[in-house]
Amino acid sequence: MKVPAPERDPGLQPERTRLAWRRTTLSITVAAVLAAKTALHDRTAAGFTAVTLCGLFWLGFLALAHLRIRALATTQTGLAPRLRTRHAAAATLCTAALAVCAVALVF
Amino acid sequence: MSEFVRNLRLWFAPQEIRQEGRTPDYRFSLANERTFLAWLRTALALIGGGFAVDQFLPDLRWAWRAGLALGLLGAGVLCSLRAINHWVRCERAMRRGDDLPASRFPALLSIAVAVVAVAMVVIVVVGWEG
Incomplete structure (x- = not known):
C-alpha cells in the first residue's frame, strides 16, 4: 500500500512566509x-x-522568528497556524526598541 | 462600545479577533504576514540608514548629521508601528469581508525618502566643494 504524500500547497505559501x-x-x-x-x-x-x-x-527577535519558522515548518498545509497579534506586537516592539537604542547611541 | 475601545481591547485580547466574522483562507493570512514583515524590513533599513549617516559621514557638521540620523530613525519607528497597525486592520477587514484599508503612508514615506536622498546629494556635493 502506498503512503499518501503529505499535501503540498502549490503556491508554497508557508515556505515563502518562512523565508520572509x-x-x-x-x-x-x-x-x-x-x-x-x-x-x-x-x-x-x-x-x-x-x-x-x-x-x-x-x-x-531571533527567538520570535525561530518560533514562527518552526510553527510554519512542522504543521500540515491548510492548517498553517495564523500569526498571533501578540507575536506580531512583540516583533514590532523589538524593531521599535532597537530604533530607540539607536537614538541613544547616536546622541 | 465605541470603535476606539474595541481597537484597544483587540491588543490585549487577541483571541477576540478570531471570533469576529469568518476565518479567511490561510493563504491570505500568510500573505498579510509577509507584507507585515516587508514593512518591518523597511523600518530596519531606515534604522540602518540612521546608523550609516552617523558613522559614514564624519565630516558633516554635527547639526546636519544629527538631524538626518534622527529623521531616519524616527521614520523607522513610525514605519514599524504602522506595520503592525496595518496588519491588524487588514486581518480584520478580511474577516469581515470589507475592502482592505486604504493608506496614505506609502506616498508619505516615499516623499520623505526622496527628500532625505536629495539632502544627502546636496550635502555631499557641497562638502566636496567646501
Whole structure:
C-alpha cells in the first residue's frame, strides 16, 4: 500500500512566509552590527549599555522568528497556524526598541 | 462600545479577533504576514540608514548629521508601528469581508525618502566643494 504524500500547497505559501522571516532576521542582524560598530567607535559607558540592549532586542527577535519558522515548518498545509497579534506586537516592539537604542547611541 | 475601545481591547485580547466574522483562507493570512514583515524590513533599513549617516559621514557638521540620523530613525519607528497597525486592520477587514484599508503612508514615506536622498546629494556635493 502506498503512503499518501503529505499535501503540498502549490503556491508554497508557508515556505515563502518562512523565508520572509529569515530575510527580516538578516535585516535586524545588519542593524545590530551597525549598532555595535557605532558603540565601538564612540567607546562610552552609555554606548555600551545601549548596544547591550540592542543585542537583547536582536536576540528577542531571533527567538520570535525561530518560533514562527518552526510553527510554519512542522504543521500540515491548510492548517498553517495564523500569526498571533501578540507575536506580531512583540516583533514590532523589538524593531521599535532597537530604533530607540539607536537614538541613544547616536546622541 | 465605541470603535476606539474595541481597537484597544483587540491588543490585549487577541483571541477576540478570531471570533469576529469568518476565518479567511490561510493563504491570505500568510500573505498579510509577509507584507507585515516587508514593512518591518523597511523600518530596519531606515534604522540602518540612521546608523550609516552617523558613522559614514564624519565630516558633516554635527547639526546636519544629527538631524538626518534622527529623521531616519524616527521614520523607522513610525514605519514599524504602522506595520503592525496595518496588519491588524487588514486581518480584520478580511474577516469581515470589507475592502482592505486604504493608506496614505506609502506616498508619505516615499516623499520623505526622496527628500532625505536629495539632502544627502546636496550635502555631499557641497562638502566636496567646501
